[in-house]
Amino acid sequence: MTHAFALLLESPVLVAVVLVAGIGGTFQYGFHISVLTSPSVYIKELVNSTCDQRYGRSLEAWELSLIWSFTVSLYCIGGLFGALGAGHLAAAYGRKRCLLLNNIPAICGAVLMLLSKTAHSFEMIMAARFIYGINAGVALIVHTMYVLECAPKRLRGMVGVSVAGFVSLGKFSGQLLGISEVMGTEDRWPFLLAFSGLIGCLQLATLPFLPESPRYLLLERGNRPGCEKALRQLLGASKDLSVEVEEMQAEHTALRGVRSHSVLEFLLSRSVRWQLFTILVTFTTLQLCGINAVYLYSFDVFRAAGIPAHNLHYAALGTGLCEISTTIACGMVIESTGKRVLLIRGYLGMASTLLILTITLYLQTYVSWMPYCSMGLIFIFIFFFSSGPAGVTAPLPGEIFAQSFKAAAFVVACTLNWVGLFFVGMVFPLIVEHLDYFCFLIFFFFCLSSGVFVWYAVPETRNRSIMEISAEFERMHSKGRTAPESKLNTVYLTDMLKGQATKL
Template identity: 70%
Template sequence: MSFFSMQSESPRLIAAMLVTGIGGTFQYGFHISVLNSPSSFIKELVNSTCLQRYGYSLEPWEMTIIWSFIHSIFCIGGLLGSLCAGWLALAYGRKRCLLLNNVVAIISAVLMLLSKTAMSFEMILVGRLLYGINAGVSLTVHTMYMVECAPKRLRGLVGVSVASFVSMGKFCGQLMGLRELLGTEERWPWLLAFNGLTGLIQLLSLPFLPESPRYLLLDRGDRQGCERAINQLWGKKSHDSEINDMLKEHAAIRGVRSCSVVELFLKREERWQLLTVLVTFVTLQLCGINAVYLYSLDVFHAAGIPAEQVRYAALGTGLCEVTTSLACIMMIESTGKRVLFFRGYMGMATILGLLTITLNLQGQFFWMPYCSMVLIFLFIFFFSSGPAGVTASLPGDIFMQSSKPAAFTIACCLNWTGLFLIGMVFPLIVKHMGPYSFLIFLGFCFCCGLFVWLNVPETKNRTALEITEEFRKMHTKALKQDEKQGHDKIQMVKCTHL
């Protein structure tokens, strides 16, 4: 009901979700999947460039190195973007930072579009680096902006929309890469330049939206600007309760400047929030979703799907992720993030265990590939309806305003580093362990689900002050129990000696 009431009460908030999403995390998702389709055409361009310039045809191992670099440079750019995103968002504001970030996307698109005509694969490399910087900044600032623009009762719903645009970007990359659309030898530069269009859409429409209300009040001390932004985003009715909550937080952090990444690591009062971010963002990359997508192609082949049709079957996995992510928007406000985390990771751990069995028995029973196919779609369902939907916005929920930029910087750096390492190490793990590699991911999923259930409070309908207090109570109580148990053991040892 929160989603449908938001459509009628806060249409501009819906517009903000769409505008920031299409030029925000959509960019990240699109570039994760877009290179699969034109890979053969790009490799041909690389080889043709070397032949034309140097009269030298590349060896297979040389082509592999160049292709790996084209893939990985996106992650390097993303890491650079994430490292500076927190500072940029604090210095220039969330809205202005997103606006300027679109210029980077448009420049990247121009380079991609001209790369084939100029016979220069270096333009693709530079374009991928700039796309990475754009995605790194947007992944951080888009999430921060939307979480801060949402009222308390809709914060979870708006946070899930951030992950939904990642799923849409992945699906759009798969869809636009079909031969019937842009996945041809003539049109592939337009496919790689598609993000320039989404960046242009955001560049033209974002000026009509206000700055983040929380940024205006808590970072700039502009109460009037905050109230104007709230009225534009949430509708012209009384929002005194929300503003009072912001004023309480403003009073709590008065005189406290925004902390750096190093200072956040040293803050004892927020160490459990930081540990929560470290655990959840590391597990998001090590939960096995990349392994499941990789093995899905083999499963589709084993199920009898012709090789030329496998791409369309793989498109079904992307569509499943998008629809499940959208469904998560509907249920998060009634379920809560803590439950979605626990249920999602425990479901994923169970599916990974079953998938290990079915993949090992795939050649012995004709119906086993169909069981594996069902398990793959169930895994995507649990992933999209739980961890994928609620992890991205978690730093915005559990940290005070002075710590949010540093928390988002740490979270996104973990995300990009994990994506890079998985791309480099994961093929080796699969090569040596086969389906048993799922057992590694099973362990990560199970431990993260248990950690969240035991150590993280529910964030639904709570302010950052209330959540901080919940963390303090939860772990102060645990600390006192440990001290009491230690004291009892000492007393028991003394009594034994006596």
């Protein structure tokens, strides 16, 4: 843990890449998931007053609920559009330039949010939510690709966890800025919802000073001098870069003549079938693991434990702080523990916690001290989620796929994420209404199944190159037949062995 962190600190430009890419990347995604909760009352008042001013009538409860649900869901629809186009944009313009251009939607959405109250237009809020979704959909993919491709193999795990770390930081910032003492008031809520524009301007001012992804420059542009220059900036001129460059050059040789695959080709390719199954399972479970249910029920549990209603938002900040601190701890231990172990431990720990939480929620009306057990279990569940699935899942497509499949893999993974988020937002309230706390048993099934799948079907990725990981997937699941694309792995490994033999 200390060694990996010390290595990261020896590369200040890489640290800057992680911070600058993160603040304008997945931070935006996390921020917009949580920020709308606090000003919801004021936005609904704006919708009602606007309709009364325009049409001379107040909305009925079901009409207001429908408009509000649509406003919330537009973020997921925009995110899906952004995710579907992100792979093409990242390949056409490069990771760095794509992130720069992606700040334009964030700033446009912020302007609409700022003017919405003055213009008495809730439609501007809807449009801004859709635009924010596009921004977050692109950022979720391109930010992850950029930082993973900038990081050396020995730091890829720690840098990858930063993706989830900025999601947690974004959620916590939305909660913190939304309290009444900061921006969660009737006068200041437009500034709260426009905060993303300030973040976009910050990244626009700082990102141009950082290098482009070395892997993108070499593997997709064939620019070896540019790749070496970017590596020297990232890791320092005094470092020995030969190993990093040789590994990328070997992959470049193996992929010569192999173009980037489309999403359809990716879905139909037999050579990456088990990697595809891994993405389908992990990203589906990320939304259906029960984390949203736990956050929803946390208010009821805190209230049952005796916390006053006006202090519930501060208790919720405690859950957000728990998620951030655990994610940071995950980043510190991931290089020594391994990603596969963290995933298995996280999924099985979450499954066990959900089962016990269901029992304590059932008993809390019969036993006076049971709400305190439920409160502890909520924090334990967040701990398991943040220390495993949250930190490891997001960068997974960038670690288990070769460059020719990477863009398509991220598009599929993030499409699953956005569809899952939309599904949970629309269907989850109905599930809770009919099943109450027994809904946790559904999430228990997903967590347990995912833990078993990773145990038997996913290899360790720590300290391995992408092509070595591909070869390990093939070794685990091969039945004696070799798919045509797997020859790329043979070429790569042969080149690596030749390089090692020359050095010896």
